[in-house]
Amino acid sequence: MKKVLMPLVMVALLALVPFVGVQYAGLSYLFGVIIPYTAIVVLLAGFFLRLADWFRRPVPFRIPTTCGQEKSLDWIKYDRLESPAHFWEAAARVLSEVFFFRSLFRNTKAELHKDANLAYGSHKWLWLGGLAFHWSLLVIVLRHSRFFFVMVPGLTDFLDHADGFLDVTLPTFYITDAVVLAAITFLVFRRLNDAKMRLISLQTDYFPLFLIAAIVVVGVLMRYVVRLDIMPVKDQMLRLVNFSVDDPGEIGTLFYVHLFLVSVLAIYFPFSKLMHAGAIFLSPTRNLTNNSRQKRHINPWNAEIKFRTYSEYEDDYREKMKKAKLPIEKQ
């Protein structure tokens, strides 16, 4: 169980670093200004470079994974989403993947029963857990925009209102806070629960889960339990957004733990499996159109072939052919 404990210990240590650094060493400038800027630069540059790298890779063959009728003759109805023939159909397929995890909805689970029968059944839990996790994270990130704008955009207001719909506790309880924690718990236990999953799960699978869980827990603590003054927090976030390098004001230590863990996540992002966020758009098995029957796709890697036409041949051997009395096309 080393590969579960190691990431857990690492996240705990990472959370401890800013706590000690700010509380006892007074390094609020390092954790409030230098590290966040570094993190955002690494995130943006790393994300861009990796996407650019993938984007430049040639995709010589049509390799979309399809599970529907391909477009061929006009009177044969084809499946626009499962076997897209046009750009917009392929785009719709990618977006349905991004927003609704469509292919995961088809997830099945194989089980070996007592009578030695191998049975496959629909298994939607991963789809549901993943969807809950990603959507909650999206809403939470968008809600945080209230710290980055002086005048908060209307969407944030709406999300804030909808998320606090239950209107219990003060500060108002956000539904997504509970959903994301439940989803992370499920996603961790999904890996731990099954022998096959335990075998194929790596440290790099557990680490981001634990890291995001730690970020959420610290955020939840700050909101509902260990309150801190929010004014200097917003001051500092506005400074960061405006590229200011001024000293952060007096902010509670937990905020620095939160910010540092987010910075770690941002730095970790481009080097890890979290890049699936951008890579999903560049997956050839997803984003290509299945139009091999309408359009000839020529492999750009094909070596150029020197053809020799008959007229060239005749040009070379005309005199000899004449002497041998062979028929020639051009005199």
Next chain:
Amino acid sequence: MMSKKLLWIFAVTAMMLFAVLNVFRKGEAETPPPLSVHKSVAIDSSKCIAPASFMRANHMQVLYEWRNSSVRTGNRVYIASNGSKYEKSLNTCLGCHSNNRLFCFNCHSYANVKPKCWNCHLSPMETP
């Protein structure tokens, strides 16, 4: 097989009975206290109930606790950490803090937090 099923039915029935009985007992115990024991003190706005740094971070939880305990159990006396007593009322705070009409609104609009206090109470913006 049958006895196991019966055992389950018994267990579930017992649990349901227990739950129902518990609800009834709780209902008896939670009758509201008679009005005569409702306590209150005179409103004193001459000093703050806690240091500003604490209030900046925790005022909403203090007010939330005040609202719940004063409305639901009738206890309107707040005992501060130094032992002095205050009336659990917005007026305790606003008696002094409403000298700045924007006292609440400046920070709340900055942080984009919309409190529900003014759904019922008069806010410093609305009082002359």
